[in-house]
Amino acid sequence: MKLNDTFTHDFLYSQKDVEDFARVTGDNNPVHINAEYAATTMFKVPIMHGMLGAALFSKILGTLFPGEGTIYLGQNIQFLKPMYAGKTYQAVLTVKEINLEKNRAVIETKIIDPETQKATTVGEANVMNVNVIK
């Protein structure tokens, strides 16, 4: 893992995933799980939990890039645009800073809509990993 390394990962959550996420976390906000309610909002259709998108960063950092041994120290997230179940998005992670002494890295974390190439979510992760970074 070195500066400016980039990792991309396509993903799609189903509406069933959104419902499961709502059940596990207790976040039953109807804008995510009730199409009739969502129709009355500015979103018109159900939107994914922003945190379900952000959970992808946890998956990638912990299992793929850098992977096993990662300790998640922090995450900044801006939810820029609504995201929808059943649609493919792309997570793009880029190494922005490496501190070899402390085994730490700062990784830019974005989610892109492949159709528009616009970011739906941007932010930065702080991670530590003794296995991989060193």
Place this chain on the structure above:
Amino acid sequence: MKLNDTFTHDFLYSQKDVEDFARVTGDNNPVHINAEYAATTMFKVPIMHGMLGAALFSKILGTLFPGEGTIYLGQNIQFLKPMYAGKTYQAVLTVKEINLEKNRAVIETKIIDPETQKATTVGEANVMNVNVIK
């Protein structure tokens, strides 16, 4: 909702919740779901996904405080200490800034271990809510 208003919410995730979260998000990092593997790490026992704790903020902001109509604009999170399934924690949210013109608020988001009174997770949420803040 006014400046310095505080909302507290006790919660507990079961190991089944952690497993469901792992399945839904794809974050199968064994430190969360495999006790034998966890025993080989600095944590010794399985730890919760930090993002599962953070998902609590999504639940609270979207359904309880301020509740319905909340649009989640952003979240900063620092994962300070590991958290464990089967243990009760307390989320503490405090209103730090209100912008009535834009219907926006900045809310401090903490998770406290009630036994030690120490924070396991700290951060800030940015939210918009046309129903409640105005």
